[in-house]
Amino acid sequence: MKTVSPFLELESGPRVKVILDDVALSLPQGANLAAALLAAGVPVFRDTPISGAPRGPFCMMGACFDCLIEIEGTTRQACMIEVTDGLEITRIHHDEALA
Amino acid sequence: MTRSDLAIIGAGPAGMAAAAQAAELGLCVTVLDEQPRAGGQIYRDVDRVAPLRGDILGAEYTYGATLTASLKHSAITHLAGAIVWAIEDQFRISYTRDGRGAQLDADHVLLATGALERPMPLPGWTLPGVMTAGAGQILLKQSGVLARDAVLVGSGPLLYLIAAQMVRAGTPPKAMIETQTRSDFISAAQHMGGALRGWRYLAKGLKMLASITRAGVPRYTSATDIAVQGTDKAEAVSFISNGHTQRITCDTVFLHHGVVPNVQAARSLGIAHTWDAAQQCFVPKRDEWGQSDKEGVFIAGDSAGIGGAKAAEYAGTLAALQIAFAAERLTREDRDRCAAKLRAKLAHEQAARPFLDAAYPPYAQALxxxxxxxxxxxxxxxxxxxxxxxxxxxxxxxxxxxxxxxxxxxxxxxxxxxxxxxxxxxxxxxxxxxxGYYRIRPPLKPVTLSELAGMEVTTPDAVH
The missing domain is CATH 1.10.10.1100 (BFD-like [2Fe-2S]-binding domain)
Structure with missing residues (x-):
């Protein structure tokens, strides 16, 4: 799913390792997780439980719940989380969400 | 359990200004805000960001640092990263912070919960790569993340603001697809008097438009039949503009046709709302101080009706004056003297609003x-x-x-x-x-069982 990023990053601070579905990414420490994943070329964050349609961040302010991801077994809003070293993120898929 | 004279929900301009004024008048204030740092969406992360890219975001953004500075008062407790999920019982506020539930009691509550983007449902708007223009601006403000190849769709001043900021940052939008029509502008002309009183906004708008045009950004107006195309993510936007069918490829689409009050908290308290035809949204009923029909609950800023950041600041201060008066920290004379100046500034601030509302109405096909x-x-x-x-x-x-x-x-x-x-x-x-509207009930945001289990609960009325 990782593609060339449609986004440009202005900041160049220290980066830390984050695991997204078993793939290691290098993201800016302390950055907004949703923004950091977008900038890393990750457009799709999950599939919807109804139709399995792909979704990514929409509002970036904690209101729309489209950027939901799973961290340590809990569904969280990626746009409300800061990047920390060793963060393990799982993308939620259609069949899992229904289970 | 802590008790405050005033609990403020939201650390944007209304909440910050209210906190500063109330603290100055001797009230003990707690500000709860979801974000890790104060500023709200308009001044998001301003303390950290202003030195980094204040030049791109402009002086109206960096001004927010004066408000965040005013939160550093000994009588103000700023609970950053606090997700409020219930407001009950005159008033007990339940929230989650650092993975744990918590509660605080307050004599007065000020809802300063700001605005949400007006929903803009059009074909393809759920595709990854389609975001609100506000989201685009948040990406730039907080994270310094810019879309290389974005198309801006909709209408209104915020669309021009983000376009102008993208131009300044060196990544101008690929195109602007604007839904307002010439007849919208003609019907807005009747409000020109107000617009001229608020001439600063007009001058700013014209300056932004000039910079967008200078950067060679194509602008398509009177757009209809707008659809985002793509299978797994946004690939193009199609539309009809002035009789011509167009298709523009892009990987990012920013949608905007106005913002509307975020009324979740007010609705959950059963506060009455009425339809505002000019702004095409519901607004909570309140008096000239922002007092709602629920005793002790005040609403200020965009969550009480869209007025923008400066208007929010004045409205927040007005609410704080009335709360201090109710708490007997301020005489009626002093309250009214301070309020008169604020009301004059507020009226000036709101003067251009009817013109803007009429000139940039919501996109009819998304309503x-x-x-x-x-x-x-x-x-x-x-x-x-x-x-x-x-x-x-x-x-x-x-x-x-x-x-x-x-x-x-x-x-x-x-x-x-x-x-x-x-x-x-x-x-x-x-x-x-x-x-009518949905009945909104707590929890206002999801709460996990572990957050509830970790909650410190004390009942003040408990018999020992």
């Missing part, structure tokens, strides 16, 4: 979308589904939940509520006031 367009993003309910429920006898927004779960997903109706009201009102030949 009443085609049958196949998804309007409830969470439950994937289409406009046609809602019309179908109306045909079957669905009498209001709360019944649509029983018919098909519209508004029952995680966003709790934030991005479909106004669409559902509009569609039902249209189908049933009613006004939005007659149709």
């Amino acid at each position: 009443l979308p085609d049958d196949s367009t998804v309007i409830c993003r969470c439950e994937e309910i289409t406009a046609g589904d809602i019309r179908g429920y109306a045909k079957l006898g669905c009498i209001g927004p709360n019944q649509t939940k029983a018919f098909g779960r519209a508004g029952m997903g995680p966003c709790q109706g934030r991005y479909c509520g106004l669409s559902v009201t509009a569609l039902l009102a249209d189908a049933r030949g009613q006004t939005p006031d007659e149709t």
Whole structure:
């Protein structure tokens, strides 16, 4: 799913390792997780439980719940989380969400 | 359990200004805000960001640092990263912070919960790569992340602001697809008097437009039949502009056709709301101080009706004056003397608003979308589904939940509520006031069992 990023990053601070579905990414420490994943070329964050349609961040302010991801077994809003070293993120898929 | 004279929900301009004024008058204030740092969306992360890219974001953004500085008062407790999920019992506020539930009590509550983007349901708006213009601006403000190849769609001053900022940052938008028409501008002309009184906003708007034009950004106006195309993510935007069908490839689409009050907290308290025809949204009923019809609950800033950051600041200060007066920290004379100056500034600030509302109305096809367009993003309910429920006898927004779960997903109706009201009102030949809105109940945001289990609960009335 990782593609060339449609986004440009202005900041160049220290980066830390984050695991997204078993793939290691290098993201800016302390950055907004949703923004950091977008900038890393990750457009799709999950599939919807109804139709399995792909979704990514929409509002970036904690209101729309489209950027939901799973961290340590809990569904969280990626746009409300800061990047920390060793963060393990799982993308939620259609069949899992229904289970 | 801590007790405050005043609990403020939201650390944007209204909340910060209210906190500073109330603290100065001797009140003990707690500000709860979801973000890790103060500023709200308009001044998001301003303390950290202003030195980094204040030049791109402009002086009106960096000004926010004066408000965040005013929070550093010994009588103000700023609870950053606090997600409020219930406001009950005159007043006990429940919230989650650092993975644990917590509560605080307060004599007065000020809701300064700001605005949400007006939902803009059009074909393809749920595709990854499609975001609100506000989201685009947040990416730039907080994270320094810029879309290389974005198309801006909709209408209104914020669309020009983000375009101008993108130009300054060296990544101008690929195109602007604007929905306002020449006749909108003509009907707005009747409000020109107010616009001239608020000339600073007009001058700023013209300057932004000039910079967008200078950067060679193509602008398409009177756009209709707008659709985002793509399978797994946004690939292009198609539309008709002045009789010509157009298609522009892009990987990022920023949507905007105005912002509307974030009324979740006010609705959950049962505060009465009325339809504002000029702004095409519900606004909570309140008096000249921002006092709602629920004793002790005040509402200020964009969550009480869209007025912008400066208006929010003045309204927040006004509410704080009245709360201090009620708490006997301020005489009536002093309250009124301070308020008179603020009201004059507020009126000046609001002067251009009727012109802007008329010149940049919402995109009509997103207010009443085609049958196949998804309007409830969470439950994937289409406009046609809602019309179908109306045909079957669905009498209001709360019944649509029983018919098909519209508004029952995680966003709790934030991005479909106004669409559902509009569609039902249209189908049933009613006004939005007659149709009403979703009943909003706590929890206002999801709470996990571990957050609840970790909660420190004390009951002040408990018998020992």
